[in-house]
Amino acid sequence: MNYSWTYNYYSQHKHFRGGSYGYHNFINIQTDPSKNVYQSNYQDDLGSKYKTSWSVGLGAAYSWQTLSLHVSAEWYNAVNKYEPINLVPLNEQSSGETFNKEITQQLRSIINAGIGVDYKLNDNLSFAGSFITDFSANDTNTETNISLSRWDIYHISAGSYFNIGSSEITLGVSYSFGSDVIKQIADIGNQDEETGSSINTSADVKFTRIKVLFGFIF
Template sequence: MILFRNCFFLICLFQIWKCHSQEGNYKFNNFGNRSILLAGNVTGSVSDLGLTYYNPSFLANSDDLGFSLNAKAYQLTNIKLKNPSNKAQLSSSSFDNASTMAGGIFKLFNNRFAYSYLTKSNFNTNLNYTTNYLNDAIRNQFPDITKHTTTITLNSRIKDDWSGASWAYKINKQLNVGISTFVSVYSYKAHSGASHIFESNNENVSFYQNVVGFSQKSYGLFVKIGANYRFPKFHLGVNINVPYIEVLKDGSFNYSKLISGVSSDDDLYLSGDFKDVDSKRKEPLGVSLGIGVPIHKGKLHVNIDYVSSLNSYSRLKIPDIDLGQGTLTPIYFAEARKTVVNFGAGIEYTLSQNLNFYAGFSTDFNAFKESANIFDFSAKENKNIEIGEDFYHMSLGIDWKLKWLSIISGITYAGSSNTFLSPYAINVTPSVTINNTPETQFNYSRWQFVIGLDIPLLSKKTNQLLESL
């Protein structure tokens, strides 16, 4: 029987990586107009709506009552795989809306509260790729072949929306504490399809198709507990991210395999559709420590972020499936993460009475130690695969203060690059394989164009009403 296994495995890995980069890299997205321009290094100095995310205790320090719209208006993302086969290059470019945040701060019963909504992750990609190629390795195994056409279809979607409320309490003039609770609505869907058509000089046609898809939904809570203390010459802040509390969950999995035109003995069709698959989502404990140091006409922001590890667990418990090998094959969808420590710094400087300058830099190291892998069905050992890359983030922008609003604008950059083995490998039979050896260069870049508004007067009447209660 002709079994085409591991076809374009790296391309599948590339697709998974694109989705998981927002989950395995904890600083991939930042929130809050000024916090974005400081690359998220604001645990000890946050001064905008981002306090609900970075350190809710600063809500007790905030005088910016009103509504804030964080609109990282557009982002340009470019992903390239160079030399995935002998003659091909894969690329994916997009220009679309970036993650957003909106909310406001108000006083009630002599306490400060905040509400906020943010899109923690939002990733949607569709990649279709068709190629025709022949080389000596393939001709050695198929002497009569005249044409080989391969089509790859990859679709994925991750969406994680957070809606939350924050409260802070001023213990004394130096010490404040606060808490934020976010409701998370999480959805992850992926679909991978690969087909091969082999044509021979006697007009025989053989066809192979393999399709895999899954979905995971999770509803739960993220809790952030913060504190800050004002020393004579600097401000110190700490924020604890409590591990994710899952409340509701659901999963599904489907697959199909078709082999046709080989022979009556080898033709095969298999399929399976599993609903209500047991699923689990985990996010680890995190602790951030930051300081804000006033300098001449500005402030220096320094941050260090610790995120603990996660032991291996099954995100989806998929039943053993029939892949035409005589016995049922176990499918592992496991994930594990290592401990990560990131660091960064930002600076703000007053250019004039109404104009402030911001710049920032931060590391963003990949946390995945073992990642969910449902595409490599042929691996007898079901090996765990580490995916994801280390990123470096840079930001630059200004805050222009007008009488009735502030306009924040700027630009951010994130980039990564690495080299992988060629994915163009086909196992035709258990004893015959076709391996191409060129390395594949992976490059990723993202530019974000930031535009945000703070409108304190928008909620003036509402705040006056609440304060009268």
């Protein structure tokens, strides 16, 4: 029985220069133009930083005469709320006042795992299959505005590898899928309300991907 383990550590702080941010907000109220809002801002050369999680991964394998089983898991630590870009106060041209905006990021702790199987039919032909999770670290309990994707993705793979003469050929296919429900903050299509509808609508998001694998060793 074979065991393997890994320990991965990633830097928690990476600092950059040259970040930029644009914010444009326009509200036109036909019945009272004095309440119109005009906000257009662009900031460049901002200091920025990006924090990544550190993780610990473990794996194990067990082999029988014609069958091999592989399992692995990796734990990712949470990332506390922080500001990737530090903004200076923004200007509202319609009123002459300033206001503040905050860009935040926060990640929750997750565990991803995978399982794989190899089956040797004979000396020239083998089959393989696997299932892998790819859970999103987006923390839905906090309001962050740079983490867009919240859906968990699952990967199912299957294939075979066989010998032709002195060459080995690998054929396989991988199918990935995930889904989520996202909210639309404003009902843009409602023209009756001056400030837009306060009713949140939602949309179903589905992710699918198919990959084909071909390998050739000679």
